[in-house]
Amino acid sequence: MLDIPSRVRVHVETLLAAQIDMGVCDAFEQYAPVGKPYTMNAPHPPKVAGIDSTVPAPAHTVAPAPSAPDTPVVTTGPGVLLQDRLAGWVSDLTTLHELTERLARTGTLPDALHELLGAGAALVGARRGLVVLEPDDGLGPATTIGLGLTPADLGHLETVPRAALPHGALLDTRAGRSGQPTEVVRPDLLAEEGLHPRHRDVAARLGFAASYALPLATEAAGRLGAAVWLYDEPAEPAERQRHLAGLYVRYATEHLARVLDVERTRACMATMSEELLPARLPRVSGVQLAVRHRTGPRGGGDWYDALPLPDAALGLSVGSVTGSGPSAVAAMGRLRASLRAYAVMEGEDPVAVLSDLELLLRLTEPARSATALFAYCEPALRRITLAGAGHSPPLLVGERRTRYVETSVSAPLGMLACWEAPSMELQAAPGETVLLYTDGLLHRTGDPVDRAFARLHAAASGVPRAARHDPGAVADHVLRTVLPDGLDRTDGAEDVVLLAARFE
Template sequence: MSTLPPSKVAGIHPVLPTVPQTSRPADDAAIGGPGGAHDRLASWISDLTTLHALTERLGRTRTLADALDETLRAGAELVGARRGLMALRPCDGLGPERLAGLGLGHADLGHLETVPPGLGTPFGAGLEGGGDLTEVVHRDIPREDSLGPRHREVAARLGFAASYAVPLAAETPGRLGAAVWLYDEPGQPDPRQRRMLSHYLRQAAQHIANRLELTRAQRAVRTVHEGLLPPRLPLLPGVSLAVRHRFGPRGGGDFYDALALPDSAVGLAIGGATGTGPAALAAMGRLRAGLRAYAVMEGEDPVAVLSDLELLLRMTEPGRCATALFGYAEPATRRLVLASAGHPPPLVVGAGRAVFAETTLSAPLNMLACWEAPSVHLRIEEGETVLLYSDGLLHRTGEPLDRAFARLQTAAAHASPAARADPGALADHILRTLLPDLDSPAAADSPEDVVVLAAHFA
C-alpha cells in the first residue's frame, strides 16, 4: 500500500526530507569555523562603524583648514600614528596651498619643509606632476640607506623613526596633495589599517575638494568686493578717518565711502543693498559710483543726493531696496548735515557724551513710491568722533535691535580717552566689545557684512 504525499495548504510548505548525515562532519577549520565567520563579521561591522563615525565627524567641518585638520586626526586614529602633516597643493595650480600639521609646531613644519621633495620624502606622494599616485612607506628611517641625509637628519631631530605617506586625489581637480603620518618607533600600518585609511580618504578627498572650491569662490567674491570699495581714505585737514570692514562669506551688499568735496568739505556715506552674492555686489558698486557722482554735484544737500540715488536704484534695480546714509561735513566749522534712508543713526562720541544723532525715521530707498525725508543738522564739538556703521554690526550681536543699540552706546561711552582721540582705536574698541568673536571661524559663516566708519574732528 503506497503512502500518499502530504497535501499542500496555502502558506504551509510540506516537511522537507532530512538530509542524510555523512559519517564525518565537515571540518570547521576548513571553512574558517563558525567562530571565525562571526569574528570576521564583527570585525567588518566594527570597521564600518568606525568609518561612519569618522566620516560624520569630517562632514561637520565647515572650512578648508578644519577639513585638513580633521583628515589628519582621523588618519592618525586609523593607522595608529601620533603625528602627521598634510601638504595641500592642487595640481591645477589655482591654489591655495596649505600645510597642516598634527602634533607638530611651526618650527617642526619648517624643518620638514627643508627636506628636498621626491618620492623618498614625506612630501613625495602625489605632489609631483606625472606618474601614478602611490603610497610611500619608510618603516625604519635610520636604517634606510636610500634616504637622503637631510631626511634622516630631520627625522632624528623631530624624533620619528617611520613614516607612511599617501596621495590625496579627487575627481576634480585631481591631485590635491599628500598626507603623511609619523611613527615614533619603526613600523608600518598593517593591511587592515591601510584598507580602512584608503576607504576614508576617498570620502575625505572629495570633501576637501568641495571645501577648496568654496574657498576659491569666497576668495573671488572678496576680491571683487574689495575692488568696489575705496582703496584708501582721504587725508583732509581738521578730520581723521578710519574704517573697519569684515566681509560676509557670500558677498554682502554693504558699502562705505569718504570723499573730498569742494571748499575743504568731506562727504561720508554708508549703506547697503539687499541680498548677497554677485548680484548684490553689482548693485552695491552701482550705488556707490552713483552716490559719489551725486555728492560731487550736490553734496551740500544730502536729501538731493539720496533722492537721485533712489532714482538710479529704481531704474537699474527695480526689485531691490537699499539703505543709505550720507553726511556733508565741514571740518573747519565742525558742521555736519545728514540724510538717512532707512539706515541706523550715527553715534556721536566725545568726552562727555555718546549719543545717537536724531535722524528722521524714513524708509529704505525704492521701498515706497517716492522716498522723502528732511535733513538733520549737527554741531560736532572739538575732539568728538562720528561713528557710521552697518546694520550688520547690530545683527551680528544676535540680540534684539533695542538691546544692540544700547550695547553699542554703552561700548562707546566706556571707551578710553586714548581710544576716543583715535578713530581707528575707537572702531577697534567697538568691534572687540560688541563682537569679541568676530574673527573666529564660527563668525565667518554669518552672511552679514560689518562696517564701522569713524570720523574724528580735531
C-alpha cells in the first residue's frame, strides 16, 4: 500500500474521474506530488489483471511496516480507496514495463510473435491463442503462429470461413474505413446466435468456448495482422485487462514493424547473394563437389565458383570483397563474372587469372580490395595448381593426413600497384578432399586467428571415416564442429563459404 502524507491533499472523486477520462498514466502523472518525493511503500501483488508474475518485485517496493498495537487500522474511507487505486496503477505500470522489456529483447520475427502471444494471454487471462501476420502492404511474410495450438489445430481453424473468425472480422475490413472494429469479443461461442456451424464444430473439437481478438495496427506501422486469444470456458476480459492488453499490443505492433523491416532486408540481401552465385555445382568426372554458404544479415561479398574448363579440367575459386551491403554484393557479382571469363581464357595459369582480376579491380573498383584463391584442377591426374591473393590456405583432408596447403604470402587484390605471386602444385591421393573457405568461417569462431586455424584443423581431422566419402558430410561436420551450438545455421556478422572437392 502507499503511505500518503497528510500534506498531500487529493480529492478522491476528482482523481477517479480523471482516471476514467485520461487513463492510468496521465492521471497518475497529473496528481503525483510535486517537489521532494515522499516514501512510497507499494507491495507487488502476486496476481494482477490475471497475471501470475514470474519476475521479482521492483527494488523500490518493500513490505508494509507493521502497525503499532494501539494504533487503530482504518479499513474503509476515501484514503484507503485512493491507496488501493494508486497501488493498482503502480502494479499495472510495473507489469507493462516487464512485458515490454521482454518483447524488446526479441530480435527475430518468430520470437517476437511468440512473446506477443504469451504476454497477451497473461494479460487477458487466456491459455491459448494465435497471431495472424498479414501486412497491409502485401510484401509479406504472411504466417500464422499458435500458442497451445498444434499445426493440426491451426489447420482445423482454417476450415472455418474466414469471415466467421475473429481475425477475419479485423483483417478483412478495409483499413481506415469508418466503423472498423478495434476488438472482437465473443464471451460464449456455443450460446452465440448466428454463429457459423463450422465454427461451432471446430470450437467444440478444440475445446475453446470464448475468444478475444485485437488488431495489430497503429497509425505509424499500418495494419500488420491480428491476435486472438481463446478461453476454455465462457469468459471475457475485464475492462482493466482490455486496457492493459491494448497498451501492450500497440507497443508490440511498433516493435513488430521494426523487426519486420529487418527480416525483409535480410531476406532481400540473401536472395541477391544467392542469385549472383551458382545455382548448382557442375558434375565433372573424377571429382565430387559440395558447398555450404551462410549469408550475414547485411549481405557480404563472399563468393564461390566451380567452372568446367577445356580438357576435362575444373576451375575452383573462393574470395571475398571488402565491405557489406548491396554495394559489396554487386561488386562481388562483377568480380566473380570476370574471374570466370579469365579462367576460361587462361585457367591453367592461376597467377595470370588473379593478375587480370587485380587489374580489373584497380580500374573499376578503386576504393575496394578483395582476397581470392583460384585452383586449376585436373581430376584425372588428381593434380591441383593454385594461387592465392591474401586468402586463407586450403585444407587437405584424407585418411592418412590433414594439413594446410602452404601458399605463398601475398597481399590482397587492389592493395599494391601490381600484384603477382607464385603458384604452387598439389597432388591429392584417392579419396582425399580439398576444403576451400573464406575468412568468415574463422572470424565467426571469435577466437584469435591462430586458435581459429587450429580449431578448423582439429575439426577436419575428426571427420568420421564413414563420412569421408561424401564431401557434403565432410563440410557439414566441419561447420558443426568449428561453429557449435547452432552457430553454423544462424546469421553472423560475416558470410561463410566452405567448398569441398573430393577426388576419386
